[in-house]
Amino acid sequence: MRPTEFPAEAIIAAGQSLQAAGRNVTGFALRQRVGGGNPARLRQVWDEYLASNTTAQAQPLAELPVEVADEVAAVTAALKERITTLAVELNDKAVKAAERRVAEVVRAAGEQREQAERELADATSTVDDLEKTLDATRSEVEALGGKLTDSQAHGQAQAVELAQLRERLTAAEQSIRSDAEAFERLRTELAQARSEAQAAREDAARLRGQVEALEGQRAELVQVLAERPVAAPKAERPASKG
Numbered sequence: 001m002r003p004t005e006f007p008a009e010a011i012i013a014a015g016q017s018l019q020a021a022g023r024n025v026t027g028f029a030l031r032q033r034v035g036g037g038n039p040a041r042l043r044q045v046w047d048e049y050l051a052s053n054t055t056a057q058a059q060p061l062a063e064l065p066v067e068v069a070d071e072v073a074a075v076t077a078a079l080k081e082r083i084t085t086l087a088v089e090l091n092d093k094a095v096k097a098a099e100r101r102v103a104e105v106v107r108a109a110g111e112q113r114e115q116a117e118r119e120l121a122d123a124t125s126t127v128d129d130l131e132k133t134l135d136a137t138r139s140e141v142e143a144l145g146g147k148l149t150d151s152q153a154h155g156q157a158q159a160v161e162l163a164q165l166r167e168r169l170t171a172a173e174q175s176i177r178s179d180a181e182a183f184e185r186l187r188t189e190l191a192q193a194r195s196e197a198q199a200a201r202e203d204a205a206r207l208r209g210q211v212e213a214l215e216g217q218r219a220e221l222v223q224v225l226a227e228r229p230v231a232a233p234k235a236e237r238p239a240s241k242g
Helices: 008-020 027-034 039-057 067-229
Strands: none
Touching: 008 027, 008 039, 027 039
16 A cells, blocks of 8 residues: 655645744654655655755846946955955964964973973982982981891890790799798797797796705705704514515
C-alpha cells in the first residue's frame, strides 16, 4: 500500500509555521507537523519552494538614471579613496604599534633574560652552597653514625654490667638478709645468754649466801664443840650381827 501523499500547499504551510515558531525545518519536523508522509519527499517539496522564492526575488532591478548613477559612482570613488586612506593609516598605525610591541617584547625579553641569568647564577651559587652543606652534613651523619655505634656498644656493655650489678645486688641483699637473720638469732641468743648469766649470777649469789650461812653455822658448831668438855672414850662394843 502506497503511503499517503500530502499536498505541497500543506507541506509549505507546515514549513512556514515551523519558521514562524523559530524551529528548523527538517523532514521529520514537517512530517510531525503535517501528520505523516515521507520525510525525504517533505523536505524536497520545502526545498523546491525555497528555491522558487529565491528565483523570484532575484529578478533584475530597473537601471538607475544617468545622473544618479554618476553621483553614486562619485560617492563610491570618494568612499573607496577614503577607505583606502583609512586602511593605509590603520595599517601604518598597526605596523608602528606592532614595532613598538616587538621592541617592548624584545626589551622585556632582554630584561627577563638578564634576570634569568642573574637568577641562574644565584641558583648555581645556591646549589654549590647546598652541595657543600650536604657534604658537611653527610660527614656529620657518618661521624654521628660512628658515635651512635660506639654508644650502642657502650650501652650494651653497660646493660650487661648493670645486669651483673643487679645480680650482685640481689645476692648481696640475700646475703644481708641472711646475715640480718643470723644477727637477729645471735642477738636473741645473746639476750638469752645474758638472761641465763643473770640467773646464774643470782643463783651464785644465793649459793654464796647459803655457803656463807653454812660457814657461819660450821664456825659456831666448831666453837660449841670446842667449848664442850671432852668425854672419856667408851669401850667399843662388839659389832652386832646382822
